[in-house]
Amino acid sequence: DQQVKQNSPSLSVQEGRISILNCDYTNSMFDYFLWYKKYPAEGPTFLISISSIKDKNEDGRFTVFLNKSAKHLSLHIVPSQPGDSAVYFCAATYHGSGNTGKLIFGQGTTLQVKP
Amino acid sequence: GAGVSQSPSNKVTEKGKDVELRCDPISGHTALYWYRQSLGQGLEFLIYFQGNSAPDKSGLPSDRFSAERTGGSVSTLTIQRTQQEDSAVYLCASSLFSSSYNEQFFGPGTRLTVL
Numbered sequence: 001d002q003q004v005k006q007n008s009p010s011l012s013v014q015e016g017r018i019s020i021l022n023c024d025y026t027n028s029m030f031d032y033f034l035w036y037k038k039y040p041a042e043g044p045t046f047l048i049s050i051s052s053i054k055d056k057n058e059d060g061r062f063t064v065f066l067n068k069s070a071k072h073l074s075l076h077i078v079p080s081q082p083g084d085s086a087v088y089f090c091a092a093t094y095h096g097s098g099n100t101g102k103l104i105f106g107q108g109t110t111l112q113v114k115p
Numbered sequence: 116g117a118g119v120s121q122s123p124s125n126k127v128t129e130k131g132k133d134v135e136l137r138c139d140p141i142s143g144h145t146a147l148y149w150y151r152q153s154l155g156q157g158l159e160f161l162i163y164f165q166g167n168s169a170p171d172k173s174g175l176p177s178d179r180f181s182a183e184r185t186g187g188s189v190s191t192l193t194i195q196r197t198q199q200e201d202s203a204v205y206l207c208a209s210s211l212f213s214s215s216y217n218e219q220f221f222g223p224g225t226r227l228t229v230l
Contacts, residue, residue, distance in 0.1 A: 043206055043221030089157060100171045101146060101213040105157035
């Protein structure tokens with residue numbers, strides 16, 4: 001039962017253009033969403049997050065949008081740079097009773113930004 | 116180093132052997148998580164430690180998997196009688212507290228190959 005899904009295994013964009021990575025979830029209890037970035041042979045690093053009380057969060061070139069009714073979130077990178085080439089993981093969690101902070105991850109999307 | 120470290124970085128073992136994977140979290144971090152990433156899959160939660168206790172072991176796939184944490188610091192994940200389906204990258208993460216609002220910092224992972 002895949003509660004968090006990233007349906008696009010890969011994405012290729014030109015440097016300077018926008019990259020849009022998508023993520024869908026099924027569990028209505030999720031109230032906090034995160035994006036992690038992973039380079040080969042390294043652990044994932046936190047990129048940006050959004051609480052379910054918001055529909056947008058922006059940090060520099062990175063913006064995350066949340067559409068709760070559609071159970072969909074997206075990460076926008078503008079402008080894309082070659083150093084953004086990595087695997088991007090969407091993750092979700094909730095703050096109910098007994099929450100441990102564990103994250104539920106999607107399968108990841110490999111982004112390639114071409115110079 | 117200030118980050119999460121894991122050892123070994125790579126482990127090749129024969130089916131049926133036991134393996135131990137080690138995680139050194141960031142000093143002072145009370146929460147520790149183990150995840151694994153199988154080929155083509157997202158990160159899958161295995162177990163969570165708060166201090167030395169493990170209140171959430173729900174992700175351990177079978178009783179061949181166990182983990183412990185000593186001194187509120189180092190953790191070891193043990194897989195007994197390894198099977199080929201155990202082949203994956205095992206990732207450890209730590210955070211200051213167990214709330215998901217606290218960023219989880221990941222180690223580089225241990226790539227386990229079971230022949």
